Structures are given as structure tokens and as C-alpha cells.
Amino acid sequence: MAYLFPATKKVSIWHRTYLNLVLLGGTLTDYYRLGRNYNLGSGYSIKNYTSIESRKYGSLDLNLFYYNLFTWKGYSDAEIKSTEDPYLYLNTQGDKGNTAFFILNPVMNLNLSSCWKATFGSFLYFRKSHYDYHEDVTSSTFEIRLGLKYTFGLK
Numbered sequence: 001m002a003y004l005f006p007a008t009k010k011v012s013i014w015h016r017t018y019l020n021l022v023l024l025g026g027t028l029t030d031y032y033r034l035g036r037n038y039n040l041g042s043g044y045s046i047k048n049y050t051s052i053e054s055r056k057y058g059s060l061d062l063n064l065f066y067y068n069l070f071t072w073k074g075y076s077d078a079e080i081k082s083t084e085d086p087y088l089y090l091n092t093q094g095d096k097g098n099t100a101f102f103i104l105n106p107v108m109n110l111n112l113s114s115c116w117k118a119t120f121g122s123f124l125y126f127r128k129s130h131y132d133y134h135e136d137v138t139s140s141t142f143e144i145r146l147g148l149k150y151t152f153g154l155k
Contacts, residue, residue: 013050015051016049017047039069041094045066048062061121067101071094095132095133099129100129101125115152117148120144121145
């Protein structure tokens with residue numbers, strides 16, 4: 001779904017929302033260690049993009065992403081330890097459970113000239129993992145980006 005609000009001469013606002021199926025995705029795991037540190041699974045995602053743009057000053061964007069992945073096939077520690085060669089005999093996607101992952105991404109672009117923009121943005125990550133055979137884990141982290149953009153040939 002995409003919507004462009006009626007633009008004025010000075011400001012335009014637009015919004016897009018996407019709902020997606022994730023056939024195969026990966027997410028960090030806190031416990032699984034049979035050759036990798038991530039779970040494989042399927043699920044869904046929702047993505048929102050919103051932008052307020054001023055031709056004179058720049059733009060302010062707010063992007064939101066939500067992923068929910070389900071790991072359908074996994075084993076308890078006891079089952080893994082009791083298997084002769086777990087790499088060979090266990091068909092596992094990782095730790096059985098599900099992970100909800102949320103990303104908040106605000107971005108500000110300031111026009112320095114007709115071609116140059118200063119950009120400042122951040123990513124805030126939030127993860128909540130539910131495990132069937134282990135304790136649940138919640139974590140969060142962030143990153144900050146600062147940069148310059150050069151555009152040419154666009155009016």
C-alpha cells in the first residue's frame with residue numbers, strides 16, 4: 001500500500017506499507033552452536049516508510065520494520081547430546097521457537113546545496129526470542145550514521 005498526500009509547493013508527505021511472507025530467513029540465536037550461531041525459519045514482515053520532504057530544507061524519514069520468524073524444527077540439549085553425530089543425523093533449523101525483531105530507523109537529510117545533502121540517521125534494533133527448550137532472551141542495540149550525499153542530473 002502506498003499513499004502520497006497532496007503536495008503543496010513547499011512540502012510533500014508520502015507513506016508506504018508492505019506486508020511480506022518470509023519463506024526462509026535467519027536470525028541470531030543465543031544457544032544453538034552446531035556449526036552456526038543463527039536460526040533458520042519462516043514467518044512474516046511488516047515494513048513502513050514515511051517521509052516529509054521540503055524542497056528547500058531537506059527531508060525527515062521514519063522507517064519501521066517488524067519481522068517475526070518461526071523456527072519449526074529443533075531439539076533439546078539432551079536430544080543433541082544423545083545423538084551419535086548431530087551434524088549428520090539431526091534435521092534442525094536451530095533452536096525451536098520464534099523471534100520478533102523490530103527496527104526503528106529515523107533519517108534526516110539537510111540540503112547543503114542543490115547537489116549536496118548532509119544525512120544523519122540511526123538504527124535501533126530490538127529482539128525478543130522465545131525458545132521452547134531454553135530461557136527467553138530480549139536484547140537491543142543501536143547504530144548511528146552520519147554522511148554526505150551527492151546527487152547529479154536530478155531536478
